[in-house]
Amino acid sequence: MSEVQQLKAKDFKSDQEVKWCPGCGDYSILSCVQSTLASVGVQKENVVFVSGIGCSSRFPYYMDTYGIHSIHGRANAIATGVKVANPELDVWVITGDGDGLSIGGNHMIHSLRRNVDMKVVLFNNEIYGLTKGQYSPTSPQGLKTKTSPYGSVDAPFNPIQLALGAGSTFVARTMDVSPKHMKDTLGIAAEHKGAAFVEVWQNCVIFNHDCFKGWTEKAVRDEATINLKAGEPMVYGKDKDKGLRFDGFKVVICSPEEAAIWDPSEASPAAAFMLIQMDNDPGMPRPMGVLRQVEAPTLEGLIHEQLSTVTDKRGDGELKDLLYTADVWEVE
Amino acid sequence: MSEVQQLKAKDFKSDQEVKWCPGCGDYSILSCVQSTLASVGVQKENVVFVSGIGCSSRFPYYMDTYGIHSIHGRANAIATGVKVANPELDVWVITGDGDGLSIGGNHMIHSLRRNVDMKVVLFNNEIYGLTKGQYSPTSPQGLKTKTSPYGSVDAPFNPIQLALGAGSTFVARTMDVSPKHMKDTLGIAAEHKGAAFVEVWQNCVIFNHDCFKGWTEKAVRDEATINLKAGEPMVYGKDKDKGLRFDGFKVVICSPEEAAIWDPSEASPAAAFMLIQMDNDPGMPRPMGVLRQVEAPTLEGLIHEQLSTVTDKRGDGELKDLLYTADVWEVE
């Protein structure tokens, strides 16, 4: 490649008008992704954003990279095709809780288990935004929406828990209202070689306003969440006055000194799984940041390795070889 | 209902010839399910078996109950409709690793999270049987099959781990070659009020013979697996000479005396999740039996509760009420 240019966040902005509601959390994610691309130093032409359908899935139009705004729920499958066809590309999937976990749930779990090297950013607003406010697979039981006027009867998924269940090699969580945390998290995801699943809590001002307020609002955030950092003790609180440690099947609160050191690269996903159970306990902080990060062969890596191995052994196949095999006879 | 008859296993046999390969593990599952139905004491007319497509999915034809042999991957969704429409029915889903985890993976995880009261028996033979031998989402990486002549490049799902990730309220595992264990396990599943996921290791003699041999063969079974029993210590080995206990994120081997007492009704799924990680460690036994069993409201329960509540409040809706609402005016 010729001289590589160091791009800035704004270089990733496309010429399209951004069409989200004023105040929507999507804006913040857009600008954080643009900054992340700039800071990891990629070239625009090597980046492909693939999305499904939803407010969130409009995303690719706003990026001055290659992109596919596809059909509802299929982004992960399409992105798999892009990455496997050309492993040189940086592939990002942008999806929503409806797109990626409802109709697209199967492609999601399969692409995670196959460890396709792509970054999956799931905008979780616990609602279907684009279709104007129906409950989603992450909406809490009881939520009243247009299709659940007496409260939703569905028990929700926890996206992180589902990704761990599917065997994802990278799992993380961040929030729209903390750009710094988001950029840090996306930066680590971008460097991960393999499928990186990042849930972003995203506020839908129109149909599910403030659904994450109890954890994201400045006033409570430090107490209601813990920011996990690899190699550092699990401490939280405004004054970093609380710690977490593992006790049996549970995570318990302790003094900062007793806090366990967080290691997302632990081979077993059990630690991450235990941490995410804190979501069910109102007395515990919700874990943010990187919950899992392990190395494993990627799908596209294995596929191209097989291509090379077989080609090395059998020689580059020519068109003629396809037709004129050993079984051919001649009529003269 | 009039006099209820106590049925025998053979009463559940239909008049259809069973068409599996001689030696197929499916036979054993069929007879265990028939025994289980007899022992839990259900009436034939109240039972519906729903399956997708695959060797395993032929199952409903062999049961003298109601049944739907549907289309590939959709059994869980169809069964959800059956159960919600008529909660009085006992609904069983019969599926394979292809049917239920590949094309049907999404309906699987969603029906588990919604906790529809149905028993899902997944015949895991780590292969597509009916289509004659392609790798499945549970086939180990590297498996050579007709579509992976150089070895499969896909990292597999662990079905139990996936079900836990999806939030299943009941998760268990058993094997075709141990009818007693299977009947015990299915019996507990049958009594569970909610979605019960039961993985059955099933030998496909034709396309993936002996893939579970290392754990199921009489000679090794006692050492290579542990049979979890609620309320009992986790001990295993031919002479019950080994125990398991939890240590940090891991399960470790200990003396039988030190063994932890197994409690599948633990609210957190973390314990089950830790246990299933033993599958990845050749030095550890694979857990069998009930890994999780917790109570939670069922989907159909909540739906019918809402119907009653609203009807109680608003009165039984008459056809006329639908049309002649408050907004009506009359032209005379």
Add this chain to the structure above:
Amino acid sequence: MSSELIRQDEVTIRFVGDSGDGMQLTGTQFTETTAKVGNDLATFPDFPAEIRAPAGSRAGVSGFQVHFSSHDIYTPGDAPSVLVAMNPAALITNYMDLQPGGIILVNTGAFTDKDLKKAALDSNPLTDGTLSGFRVIEEDINQRTMEALADMGLGKKDVLRCKNFYTLGMVYWLYSRPMEPTLEWLKVKFAKKPELIEANSRALKAGYNHGELLRLFQGRYEVPKVTDAPKGHYRNIMGNEGVAIGLVAGAKLAGLDPFLGSYPITPATDILQYMALMKNHNVITCQMEDEIAGICTAIGASYAGRLGMTTTSGPGLALKTEAAGLAVMTELPLVIVNVQRGGPSTGLPTKVEQSDLLQSLFGRNGECPLPVVACACPADAFDSAVEACRIATQYMTPVILLSDNYIANGAEPWKLPAMEDLKPFPVDHPTDPEGFSPYTRDEKLARNWAVPGTPGLEHRVGGLEKDAKTGDVSYDPDNHDIMTETREAKILGIRDSIPTPPLNGEATGELLVVGWGSTYGATRAAVERMQKEGVKATLLHMRHLWPLPHGLLEIFQGFDRVVVPEMNRGQLAKLLKMEYPGITFEPFSKMKGKPFQARELKAHFEELLEDKS
């Protein structure tokens, strides 16, 4: 100036503004009041695909057109006579549709340079001559609203949210509508926010009084109520609501409880939303994880004895086709509603099109026939939905009911059927084990519908070919032939239960217009106008698209020309060509995401008749 009223026979008003300006609400309120006054009416809402396109941009323009009159009307009007424009983007994208000399009411409060820029305008259309030929009434509605609510202590943003009610008040005055229905509605709507009742009511009244006092308009109009309307009870209805009510009623008439398995998709979502409210009618709705699960739960529910239904739009129908085939094979009743929108693919999700007809007829693997029924207009939605339920349960088959975005969101008065005219078609589930087979057929070829829970009738259904007698799996070559023909014959037999569609016009003549679905209003208006002018034109509007009713060939043969206007590339015309090889069908296609206008149809028909080639 006195408030003497100038009588008009019909008026079309279009409200246009930014998505955030509440135009849909304004239009709906105007419609409800107008219905109560006793006018006939038809509406056409038109909004962008984005939740919120950038404020003030052309992409963000949302519109609502209402056509009302003192006689029967069938369309929301071709060219509006009044345009209410809340900002420059709305004005510039709509003024050209107005009738020459029409009234434009503009909110000048939204015409700052910044506003013009958002609308990508270089000059101000209010001053640059763009609007010559129209009667422009300028009013700073922003300012007026602020004045009216000055002492309420609300923030500016909240105050400005009321400007649509101010506007509505002005238009109420102009067309001498009562304010009461809207004032009542506000009370219910904002029961928990009294300050909003107050603010909006005040704005409404202020707008009304403003009209009264300031003589902004050159006169005040009256559109007297329809006097020759048939006696009976009426209700204003939107298409999706009509379908929802019809589906539930249809199930009740079959003696069944409905089960709806669905997944949200524009413009079908409302049906799910309406039905979710009907729990005291024993309606179960399940919002599933996708369209496939939606139809599959419905199939399961039908097997279990409810009447399964699923609602969707084109892309969703595409996903449901494999499962629809299962319903055909298992011969279970099922109603599949497809509210069509612009395609292909995601296409134009909030625009109208009729381009899923061929998909509905042929979009399944194998020989997989099923009946297709289409609604003509919002007031027809109920009957069509009941008819779909009747066919599904009487013939043990999935049925596709086609609607579209225009019907779904349009509104019009609906004359309610008298209760005694709703004839039940009860389902008879077998209970006798003696000689039972799930594939025993009645004289209509419908198979036995035995329901789980019935002792002795245990049986299995499935997607593999079934033995014609026992229902067991069969690979027998002759059996497949028999079953293929039986499934086909059963569906074709439905024609014995449906009438030849009535003709609007004489039974022979120069021109037959064949229509289906939401072209109904425009084709009817166009044909009736031509008839008034003495042309021998007739309309044949088809509710049943498959099977085709008896008697069509004879009708076609009575006309010199047969034209088929459709919002697609000639799909019904293709079907008719297949089925009536001797007849020449002339497609007339519109692919603009907008309904036909009566006048463009009339112009086309007249051109056809002139061209005697």
Add this chain to the structure above:
Amino acid sequence: MSSELIRQDEVTIRFVGDSGDGMQLTGTQFTETTAKVGNDLATFPDFPAEIRAPAGSRAGVSGFQVHFSSHDIYTPGDAPSVLVAMNPAALITNYMDLQPGGIILVNTGAFTDKDLKKAALDSNPLTDGTLSGFRVIEEDINQRTMEALADMGLGKKDVLRCKNFYTLGMVYWLYSRPMEPTLEWLKVKFAKKPELIEANSRALKAGYNHGELLRLFQGRYEVPKVTDAPKGHYRNIMGNEGVAIGLVAGAKLAGLDPFLGSYPITPATDILQYMALMKNHNVITCQMEDEIAGICTAIGASYAGRLGMTTTSGPGLALKTEAAGLAVMTELPLVIVNVQRGGPSTGLPTKVEQSDLLQSLFGRNGECPLPVVACACPADAFDSAVEACRIATQYMTPVILLSDNYIANGAEPWKLPAMEDLKPFPVDHPTDPEGFSPYTRDEKLARNWAVPGTPGLEHRVGGLEKDAKTGDVSYDPDNHDIMTETREAKILGIRDSIPTPPLNGEATGELLVVGWGSTYGATRAAVERMQKEGVKATLLHMRHLWPLPHGLLEIFQGFDRVVVPEMNRGQLAKLLKMEYPGITFEPFSKMKGKPFQARELKAHFEELLEDKS
């Protein structure tokens, strides 16, 4: 008796036995050897849907028919002249198809009472007169095989596994075929199990010698090789293999690497299996989680610059339709292979049918045109697949390539194209950012295919309607109209690049037979026989089903009657009726999961011609 050979011009043998008896293998080996001998041939394997139906049952019967001759043939034969039956179930379900006086070779070793019971027989057909009129040759093949392998130390089960090779040996002797090709094949097949090479080779030779020595047959036959076969290289080919090779070759001719995203489904799975072996041709195959993921990965791969492909059968095509619409909208090249089977729903998964034509043409939401191409026979699969790749890449469109179960599993000699006759059609990806738009079109209306990784050409595609110039999302009414017509015109324009199909027969006459897909062999045989008898019958076989080639109307007009035989309920006939309203098309339909026989077609055609109504 001397080994004097009786010459025969053509022979049809059917091997039938239990699924476990290895009849497919026997048939395939016979076929391979026969191809090498230089006969023309065609085969028809017919096996049950179950992996293993109960041993010895009628449901478990597996068959393989091979027709070979010393002249050109087009079908696997109507009625076999020789039936090799390994058990009672196989005998009873097949003997009635045999030609009068035909030879039946029976394995009496499988005719115990238990065996008869498994076949649901009350009496033994060998002794109860069932087979009168045939020449029955009884042999206890089980016993003979055990004797032949007595000293090998193999278990009885293993020994009996070799009985098909013993049988094959007998038939080789009877038709004087060389054993070498099979002996060679055994060496490769069982390279790692020498005892199996030995056992099977011995069985083969023993069977051969048995024929030689024991004079079981009344004579020995010879079917001389085809002498007037065109010069060139030949290879025996099955349809699925031909498609696989064609797809890879097509990609190479376009200068691209292929990417196959697929999900196994009978009878399409082989294509995926063949292509998975071609890794040194840079072929990527991904077995995905379902059909939707299969097509979606292929779309992604095409976007990234490979040639995306996906393979399936009817139910899978139903699932892919929404995504196919995305490919139409984004105008990306893609080949969708549909190997048809019996429907609807799961239907008859291992039987043949042509009932997905209308689904292929119309089974998508919205106006969503795409080209459809069909293979005629195994030897045509390659060319058709290359043609699909050509159209996909030259016109930037998804293409549906139709095959069926009969083509997929049938085999025949394929005359290989000379390498210089394979004309490349290289794709030209743009690289110049100057004035680039992804929706710039060439003279064929194909849009620009810019590939990620190319600096300065960054752009987004998607399922929403696109602006005709910029490719940005557009909701503009006129633009939608333009784009709809452009997509349609692009596809219609393909007809300028395809020839009018050649006629088999004269250009005018009494009867035109119009065929497509796998009816080719039978229609050709029937028409040629009629021609020999002096009837003015002609065959028009269509490779391109959409768009239809130029010149068809003129052809149709040249004939008194036009008949369209199809293994469906008249789907091509429906299409032709739509497109050529003046012509009368007479469908002739067969829905038995089995291909047409030349004689039943001929009989039908003759009947038609007699009936001068």
